[in-house]
Every structure is written in C-alpha cells, then in structure tokens.
Amino acid sequence: MEQNLQYFLIPFLNWDMMLLIWVGVFAGIWVGAIPGLSVTMAASLLISFTFSWDLNNALALICGVFVGGVYGGSITAILLNIPGAPAAIATGIEGYPLAQLGEAGKAIGLCTTVSVFASFVGILVLAVAAPVVANFSLKFSPRDFFLLAVMGVLLIGSIGGGDPIKGITAGAIGVLLSMVGMDPSTGELRYTFGNIYLMAGISFVTAMIGLFGVSEALTQFRNAGKGSPKQNLDKIIPSWATFIKYLPLSIRSSLLGVFIGALPGTGGDVAALLAYDQAKRSVRHPSRPFGTGAYEGIVAPETANKGAIGGAFIPMLTLGIPGDAVTAIIIGALYIHGLKPGPMLMIETPHLFWMIVSCLSIASIALMVLGLVSVKPFSKIIEIPKSIIMPVVIILSVIGTYAIQNSVVDIFYMIGFGIIGYFMRLYGYATGPMVLGLILGPMLDANYRRAMQGAENQLLPFLEGFFTSPISLVLTLSIVFLLFSQTKTYRRWRGIS
Amino acid sequence: MDDPKGSTAGAAVAAKDLSVYVPEAKRKPGEIGITVITFLLGAFGYYFALDMTSGEYSSPSVFPKFASTLIMACSAVNFWKAVRRERPDASAPSLAQYLLPMDVLVVLSLLVIYCVALPHLRFIGSSYAFMVAGMVYLQRGKHIVRALLISAGSLAVLVAVFRYLFLVILP
Numbered sequence: 154m155e156q157n158l159q160y161f162l163i164p165f166l167n168w169d170m171m172l173l174i175w176v177g178v179f180a181g182i183w184v185g186a187i188p189g190l191s192v193t194m195a196a197s198l199l200i201s202f203t204f205s206w207d208l209n210n211a212l213a214l215i216c217g218v219f220v221g222g223v224y225g226g227s228i229t230a231i232l233l234n235i236p237g238a239p240a241a242i243a244t245g246i247e248g249y250p251l252a253q254l255g256e257a258g259k260a261i262g263l264c265t266t267v268s269v270f271a272s273f274v275g276i277l278v279l280a281v282a283a284p285v286v287a288n289f290s291l292k293f294s295p296r297d298f299f300l301l302a303v304m305g306v307l308l309i310g311s312i313g314g315g316d317p318i319k320g321i322t323a324g325a326i327g328v329l330l331s332m333v334g335m336d337p338s339t340g341e342l343r344y345t346f347g348n349i350y351l352m353a354g355i356s357f358v359t360a361m362i363g364l365f366g367v368s369e370a371l372t373q374f375r376n377a378g379k380g381s382p383k384q385n386l387d388k389i390i391p392s393w394a395t396f397i398k399y400l401p402l403s404i405r406s407s408l409l410g411v412f413i414g415a416l417p418g419t420g421g422d423v424a425a426l427l428a429y430d431q432a433k434r435s436v437r438h439p440s441r442p443f444g445t446g447a448y449e450g451i452v453a454p455e456t457a458n459k460g461a462i463g464g465a466f467i468p469m470l471t472l473g474i475p476g477d478a479v480t481a482i483i484i485g486a487l488y489i490h491g492l493k494p495g496p497m498l499m500i501e502t503p504h505l506f507w508m509i510v511s512c513l514s515i516a517s518i519a520l521m522v523l524g525l526v527s528v529k530p531f532s533k534i535i536e537i538p539k540s541i542i543m544p545v546v547i548i549l550s551v552i553g554t555y556a557i558q559n560s561v562v563d564i565f566y567m568i569g570f571g572i573i574g575y576f577m578r579l580y581g582y583a584t585g586p587m588v589l590g591l592i593l594g595p596m597l598d599a600n601y602r603r604a605m606q607g608a609e610n611q612l613l614p615f616l617e618g619f620f621t622s623p624i625s626l627v628l629t630l631s632i633v634f635l636l637f638s639q640t641k642t643y644r645r646w647r648g649i650s
Numbered sequence: 651m652d653d654p655k656g657s658t659a660g661a662a663v664a665a666k667d668l669s670v671y672v673p674e675a676k677r678k679p680g681e682i683g684i685t686v687i688t689f690l691l692g693a694f695g696y697y698f699a700l701d702m703t704s705g706e707y708s709s710p711s712v713f714p715k716f717a718s719t720l721i722m723a724c725s726a727v728n729f730w731k732a733v734r735r736e737r738p739d740a741s742a743p744s745l746a747q748y749l750l751p752m753d754v755l756v757v758l759s760l761l762v763i764y765c766v767a768l769p770h771l772r773f774i775g776s777s778y779a780f781m782v783a784g785m786v787y788l789q790r791g792k793h794i795v796r797a798l799l800i801s802a803g804s805l806a807v808l809v810a811v812f813r814y815l816f817l818v819i820l821p
Contacts, residue, residue, distance in 0.1 A: 183811075190818070198817055318724050318727050318728055318731070319724075319728060321720065321724050322688055322721060322724040322725060322728060325692075325717045325720040325721045325724065326688070326691065326717075326721060328713065328717040329691075329692075329695050329714060329717040329718060329721065332713060332714045332717070336710045338710070339703070339710055341702060341703055341710045343699075343702055343710060343714060344695075344698055344714070367761075370757075371754055371757060371758070374753040374754050374757050374788070375751055375753065375754050538789075539788070540784075540785055540788030540789045541785055541800055543784070543788075544780065544781045544784035544785055544788075544801075545781065545804050545808075547761070547780070547784075548777050548780065548781060548804075548805075548808065549808070551773075551777070551821065552808065552812055552818065552820060552821075555819070555820065555821040556812075556818045556819070559819050561768065561769060561821055564765070564768070564821060565765055568761055568765060571761075572758065575754070576684070576749070579678070579748070579749065580678060580680070580681055580684045582684075590717075594713070594717075597713065598712075598713040601708075601712070601713070602708040602710075602712070603708075605706075605707045605708035606708045610706045610707050610708055611707075612707060615707070
C-alpha cells in the first residue's frame with residue numbers, strides 16, 4: 154500500500170511530468186475542439202515523436218491530451234452546434250440552444266465542473282476496482298454487444314427531434330450507409346458499385362462533420378439576418394448548490410460511462426448518448442424541457458464521456474485489451490518501450506498502473522483550471538458575426554476531414570453530407586440519428602452475425618440465448634424497459650413531461 | 651443558472667429556425683417529394699442487397715435488407731402523414747425559394763467551386779479565395795479590405811497551427 158502511494162506520487166514530485174501533463178491538457182482541449190482532429194490522431198502523433206523519450210514523460214503527455222481532448226470536443230458542440238468528436242454529439246443537443254440564449258459561458262462552466270468530477274469517478278474506479286470490472290467486461294459475448302447496440306439504437310427516440318418516425322428513417326439511412334464498403338467478416342463488397350473509394354466505407358467522422366458542421370453553416374446562412382446572441386459571462390462557475398443539485402445525475406452517468414468505457418470496442422460516444430437518454434427518461438423536472446437547453450442534458454453526457462476515460466484504461470491495464478482507440482495506441486507505446494501489456498503488467502510493473510492513475514488525476518486538476526480559464530475566450534467566438542465565422546468553420550471542417558485519412562474524396566463526402574444534412578433539417582429530419590446509425594451500424598451487423606454464427610445459424614438457439622445468459626437477460630429486460638419507458642402510460646405514471 | 655423557464659420559448663424558436671418560412675402545421679414545399687426520395691433510397695438499398703450473399707441468418711445481406719425495409723416502411727408512414735397535412739398557403743415560398751434562398755445558393759455555389767478548385771489551386775489558394783468571396787458576399791460587398799485581412803490572418807493561423815504545430819497534412 155505504502156509502495157503504491159509512492160508510485161502514485163511520482164508525477165506529483167516530477168516537474169517535467171507535471172509540465173507535460175498541463176501542456177497535454179491544453180493542447181488536447183484545442184485538438185478536441187476542432188471537428189475531425191481527434192484525440193486518437195493526437196495520441197498517435199505523440200507516439201511518433203515521444204519515441205525516444207522516457208516512458209513516464211510520454212505517458213504523462215498522452216494522458217493529458219486524452220483528458221483535454223475529450224473535454225474539448227464539447228466546446229464547439231455548445232458554441233456552434235458542431236461537435237468536435239462523436240462523444241460530444243449529445244452535449245450539443247442541449248448546449249447549442251443554451252448558447253443561443255446567451256448562456257454559453259454557464260453551459261461550458263457547468264460542463265467543465267462536472268467533467269472534472271466524472272474524471273475523478275473514473276479514476277477512482279480504475280484505482281480500486283479495475284480487476285473486477287475488467288473480468289466482468291470480458292464476460293460480454295457478441296450477443297451482449299449486439300443488445301448494447303440495440304439499446305443505442307433506441308436513443309433515436311431521444312435525439313430524433315419531434316417526429317420519431319423521421320428519426321428512425323434517418324437512423325436507418327445511417328445504418329444502410331454504414332454497410333457501404335468491404336464486409337469485415339467475409340471480405341464481400343457491399344454497395345461499392347465498383348468504386349474503389351467506396352471500398353473503405355464511409356467514415357462516420359466525415360459524415361458527422363458534414364451533417365453537423367457544414368449543414369449548420371448553411372442553416373446559419375439561411376438566417377443570415379439574425380444577429381449573434383450576446384453572451385452573459387458574469388457567472389460561469391456553477392454554485393455549490395447547483396453542483397449538489399446535479400450530483401446524483403453526475404454519479405449515475407459517470408458510473409455508466411466508466412462501465413461502457415471498460416467494454417472493449419465501445420467508448421465515450423456510446424456512453425454519452427446512453428447517459429443523455431437515461432437523463433431524459435429519468436429527470437422529472439429538468440431546468441428547461443429537453444431539446445431547448447436543459448442543463449441536465451449537458452451534465453449526463455459530459456460526465457459519461459469523462460467517466461469513460463478511466464473506464465477505457467481498466468481492461469488495458471489489467472488485461473492488455475484496449476477499451477477504446479486511444480488506449481489501443483497507448484498499448485502500442487508500451488510495446489515500443491519494451492513492456493508487454495497483459496494480465497502480468499500490474500504484477501510486474503505496478504508503478505506503471507499507479508503512475509497512470511496519478512497522471513489522469515493531475516490532468517483532471519489541470520482541466521479544471523484550464524477549462525475555466527478558457528470559458529470566456531471560447532464564449533466570445535459565438536459573438537463573432539456569422540458572415541466571418543461560418544466561412545472559417547467550413548475551412549476548419551475541410552482541414553479536419555482531410556486529416557482523417559489524407560483524402561480529398563473525404564472532403565467531397567463531407568460537403569455532400571453537409572448538403573444532405575441541410576435538406577434533412579429543412580424537413581424536420583434530425584441529423585443526430587443518421588450519425589448514430591453510422592456509428593452503431595457496424596457494431597449491430599458484426600455482433601449480430603457473430604452471435605448468430607455462435608448459434609449455428611439457428612433462430613431458436615439465438616433467441617434462447619437472450620434469456621439463458623444472465624448478462625443477456627439483464628440487457629434484454631433493459632431494452633424492454635426502454636421501450637416501455639417511451640410509452641405515454643409510463644411517462645404519465647412517472648410524471649415526466 | 652436554474653431559472654430559465656422564461657427563455658424556454660426563445661430556445662425553442664432558436665432550435666427551429668428553419669421553419670420560419672412555413673408554419674409547422676402546414677406542409678412544406680417538397681415535403682412529399684422527400685418521402686418519395688427516401689422510399690426510393692430504401693428500394694435501391696434492398697434491390698442491391700439482393701446481389702449480396704444470402705440464405706443464412708448471418709449472411710452479409712441481412713442488415714442491408716433490414717435497414718432498407720425499415721427505410722421504406724418509415725417513408726410510407728412519412729408520406730401518409732405529409733399528404734394528410736394542410737396544403738401550404740398561396741403566399742408560401744416556392745420549392746426553389748424554400749430550399750435554396752439566395753444566401754444559401756451562393757454559398758453552395760462557392761462550395762462547389764471550392765471543391766473544383768482545390769486540386770488545382772491547392773489548399774491555401776482555394777481556401778483564401780473561398781473565405782474572401784464568402785465574407786464579401788455575406789457582408790453585402792462592404793468591408794472588402796477587412797475580409798481580405800481577416801481571411802489572410804485566419805488562414806495564416808490555421809496553417810501555422812495545423813501544419814507546423816499539430817503536424818497535420820493539409821489538402
């Protein structure tokens with residue numbers, strides 16, 4: 154125990170590491186805020202130029218970028234309705250209406266505070282319960298991941314705008330578009346029409362930038378006469394009472410985030426959407442109706458995607474299995490430095506585990522300071538006239554899209570999705586479900602087929618599995634509950650408006 | 651922070667800006683057409699899924715067929731709902747006006763020109779031209795010098811940050 158504490162204190166006593174964490178958080182906030190530039194991309198870049206560094210320093214920088222980057226994605230979602238990353242899609246649903254009301258500063262202030270709280274929840278679970286959570290997450294079968302994806306699909310009711318049928322249409326189109334390209338299981342080409350560019354599929358990040366970024370810019374041009382809302386920046390740090398008010402929701406969403414983050418292959422994006430959905434179902438008296446700027450709709454996804462950071466490290470450090478793309482890159486960094494991530498990592502190199510816990514803790518403190526300091530300058534962005542900011546946003550979207558895989562074709566896709574998104578908005582089809590379909594489509598398809606193959610292509614054994622496996626049973630019952638909770642009977646019973 | 655009921659209506663309007671041209675209760679120009687387009691998309695999706703390997707519950711064609719069928723079914727419901735809605739007034743904008751007001755049309759045209767010019771003028775040249783043209787048009791021909799300077803400044807910052815700080819390759 155005493156030795157673990159010594160390991161934990163290493164970064165606190167090492168000025169180089171401390172500085173690198175703060176630099177990482179600062180850079181991460183800006184990288185995360187720009188659509189298309191992802192934390193994954195930043196982490197992979199860092200691996201290349203920290204190759205010759207001491208491992209501790211390299212990890213300190215990457216942990217800082219990770220924490221800052223996940224937070225940064227929410228800034229543009231709130232200010233411009235353009236999520237910097239898929240994990241911030243849900244935040245924009247409530248954050249952007251708040252910015253339109255001149256409350257961007259308060260929204261970002263609350264987002265920062267609860268983000269830091271959730272980071273610490275994730276770190277705490279990582280520190281005290283990592284092996285238990287990791288072993289449990291490994292018990293998930295393809296059928297369970299399929300059920301988890303089905304739960305994700307049910308979110309369309311939450312993010313689909315006013316008309317659920319239009320939301321389902323958009324979501325199904327997203328799923329159909331996610332099928333474009335080479336089938337990862339069999340190598341069969343689907344909907345490629347002999348076009349080499351379609352073989353790699355359609356990146357959901359490209360689609361997201363177009364559907365949110367460019368379509369938002371076009372929508373703004375449609376209302377070019379409307380002035381930019383003046384932002385009230387008097388009181389950006391939420392009061393203690395406000396923090397306490399949102400504490401139960403923060404704890405619930407953070408723990409959900411930790412658990413979803415710990416599942417291999419899922420991350421902050423799914424966690425944030427699930428948390429937003431559960432907040433919408435469970436909060437009886439939101440600060441405003443959901444969809445028009447409810448603070449609860451910021452608290453839930455923000456705490457979930459920050460909780461997922463600690464969660465993603467759990468299977469990585471205990472089993473050598475990455476929880477998400479960034480931890481997969483960190484595993485690569487450990488290999489480069491001669492370590493073998495796996496079940497023996499915590500036994501052979503316990504200092505590494507406690508040092509990462511410590512780096513994440515310092516990064517969360519840095520996030521609190523840098524996040525709150527950045528609120529005012531960030532909030533001023535929204536006051537820039539649309540005629541100036543929107544052309545710059547389009548160019549930013551172009552850079553971000555090109556950076557994904559250095560392809561000019563992606564830029565054309567992105568602009569195409571922007572135009573589609575603009576038309577969708579005109580007719581009341583929300584763009585969120587289409588992105589959700591693009592994200593969850595491959596997860597649904599791959600896990601359903603694996604589960605079906607596990608049942609030897611027999612429908613009855615496949616369905617039986619939903620009720621014979623304890624995890625599947627819980628997930629199936631959760632889905633039934635989610636469906637029931639969308640009925641008017643349930644909402645009347647719970648008194649939810 | 652927790653007050654804000656009074657401004658709820660404002661937020662709702664802000665979130666629904668696009669409907670300012672046609673009241674919510676009325677059918678929008680082209681609303682039936684969009685349901686036909688989504689139905690056709692589903693039908694094409696299903697048709698091309700027939701070429702994929704099928705026959706088993708885990709075949710690659712299962713999800714494409716499922717998604718296509720869902721799109722067609724939902725489009726049929728959307729079509730029915732659109733047909734039942736009240737027709738737009740005579741004063742409602744035409745389809746072209748509704749879809750592409752002048753500002754959107756100009757920006758879309760600039761975007762298309764930008765896409766065509768990008769491989770030839772490279773990133774800096776085409777982006778600078780796009781930003782200047784967009785800003786000058788949206789400010790109705792005023793502040794040309796300001797647009798030139800802001801575009802140059804913004805582009806310089808973007809190139810410095812992305813190319814040299816984040817080491818991102820530009821188009």
